[in-house]
Amino acid sequence: MDHRRPHLSREGTSLKIGGVGAESLAKKYGTPLYVTDVGRVTDRFEEAKAALTARSRDVLISFAYKSNSTIPVVKALARRGAGATIVSVAGIELARKAGVAPGDMVFDGPSKSKEELAAAIAAGVGMINAESVQEARDADSLCRSLGSAGVRLGFRVNFGIRAETHAGLATGGREHKFGVARDEVVRFCEKEGKKLKFVRVAGIHSHIGSQVTDAGVFRRQTEEMIDLAGELESFGFKVEEFNFGGGLGFPYRSADRELPVADYAEATAGVFARSRWGGRARPVFELGRWVVADSTVLLTRVNYVKKSGRVRWALVDAGMNDFIRPALYGAYHEIVPAWTSSAKRSAASYDVAGPVCETTDVFGKARRLGVSLAQGDLLAILDAGAYGSSMSSTYNMRPLAAVAAVQDGRGGLVSRRRF
Ligand code: LLP
Numbered sequence: 001m002d003h004r005r006p007h008l009s010r011e012g013t014s015l016k017i018g019g020v021g022a023e024s025l026a027k028k029y030g031t032p033l034y035v036t037d038v039g040r041v042t043d044r045f046e047e048a049k050a051a052l053t054a055r056s057r058d059v060l061i062s063f064a065y066k067s068n069s070t071i072p073v074v075k076a077l078a079r080r081g082a083g084a085t086i087v088s089v090a091g092i093e094l095a096r097k098a099g100v101a102p103g104d105m106v107f108d109g110p111s112k113s114k115e116e117l118a119a120a121i122a123a124g125v126g127m128i129n130a131e132s133v134q135e136a137r138d139a140d141s142l143c144r145s146l147g148s149a150g151v152r153l154g155f156r157v158n159f160g161i162r163a164e165t166h167a168g169l170a171t172g173g174r175e176h177k178f179g180v181a182r183d184e185v186v187r188f189c190e191k192e193g194k195k196l197k198f199v200r201v202a203g204i205h206s207h208i209g210s211q212v213t214d215a216g217v218f219r220r221q222t223e224e225m226i227d228l229a230g231e232l233e234s235f236g237f238k239v240e241e242f243n244f245g246g247g248l249g250f251p252y253r254s255a256d257r258e259l260p261v262a263d264y265a266e267a268t269a270g271v272f273a274r275s276r277w278g279g280r281a282r283p284v285f286e287l288g289r290w291v292v293a294d295s296t297v298l299l300t301r302v303n304y305v306k307k308s309g310r311v312r313w314a315l316v317d318a319g320m321n322d323f324i325r326p327a328l329y330g331a332y333h334e335i336v337p338a339w340t341s342s343a344k345r346s347a348a349s350y351d352v353a354g355p356v357c358e359t360t361d362v363f364g365k366a367r368r369l370g371v372s373l374a375q376g377d378l379l380a381i382l383d384a385g386a387y388g389s390s391m392s393s394t395y396n397m398r399p400l401a402a403v404a405a406v407q408d409g410r411g412g413l414v415s416r417r418r419f
Helices: 022-029 038-053 071-079 089-098 114-123 133-146 182-191 215-234 261-274 289-295 325-329
Strands: 008-011 014-017 033-037 060-064 083-086 105-107 127-130 151-158 199-205 241-243 282-285 296-308 311-316 335-339 349-353 362-368 378-381 402-407 410-415
Touching (some): 022 033, 022 296, 022 335, 033 289, 038 071, 038 282, 071 089, 089 105, 105 114, 114 133, 127 133, 127 199, 127 241, 133 151, 133 182, 151 215, 151 241, 182 215, 199 215, 215 261, 261 282, 289 296, 325 362
Parallel strands (some): 060 083, 083 105, 127 151, 151 199, 241 282, 311 349
Antiparallel strands (some): 008 014, 014 335, 349 362
8 A cells, every 4th residue: 555645556567547457457458548537636626625615705716727637537526616727719618528617627728829819708717827918809709709708807917926846847937938928917907907808817826837836926926816816806807716726745765855735725715715805706726647647557467577787677668759758857657566477586676668759758767666577567657647648649540548437346448538
């Protein structure tokens, strides 16, 4: 039993997820195979919800679909009251299929096309978060041409808050492509915002990056949003929604710094609720990673074991196209045996790599797995639930990995390997 991951258990070198044997799933559905414990997702969701609702009324957790868009996951979350933060037309469709009411959908993205804006307006999403002032004008004229009664719009504001995270995951810096500078939002609202006929500026949105573990940064974000809301109010706008984005970090290594969800909730929902906006506006949280990261393992079969110089390679059947985080961000993911033909203990270490002809197609270096590996053994890459299957591609003309869902000892296929 893994105390950090209560849904995983092992007997010898055999791993179970949600009470289902990894090897039986791999045999049945083939590898590479993502396996998600849906119960683990909803437990994490309820934990976040409890922490936030303990501090503020009217909380909406608008799950970030980009982090995990498998249907059993989004359905289970929708049943528990999650909204949907989406960034594409297919995202709107998926949220609808999951059972999310349009009013609980949030449409984000730094470069929305006219078609995407039109689809969001036509679907009646609860909020479109604009990332340029032109987008607000465009939404207004689209509403007119679509015959829409109107749409609520928030500005994703760039407050120039730099989060300490991987450079590829920081979004809040002044010169990043994300959001609109605070003073530009103020200028626009003062001069032009009121003249829009169909667009009602009703939200403030901020997302400063992903994998953030500093409560002070979230607190600063909250204070900046409160301050701006007051200014917009003085121009006659009613701020109805404070959208705090997502970004709460997950400890991929057991030694990683972790921000307890209660501290995150305090820095956001707590500070908000005690301000004069508490009870007057709806706080929205676009959490993704924290909810789903540890729900999922990626099962992969060892094709070959070989030595190159001093390095012992375990070459597996999952590649960077199936799971790109290690190659793209140098991200660390724990790798454990999920089933081995021999249980022979060994102190050998392996570099675990995939079949794609790219030097960065490596999942882990110098990993001690406790056993010696042979062809046909099964490995599990852990904590692959956030930005795992959702970022997979068919690079090298490889079909997408299959996806299975498990819960309470039972499991089923969600999608087979496909292009
Ligand atoms: N809201 C907005 C506007 C976002 O851009 C994102 C993530 C989220 C919410 C959800 O953030 P989360 O709670 O999941 O951190 N592929 C990268 C992460 C990219 C995050 C993109 N935006 C990774 O694998 O680490």
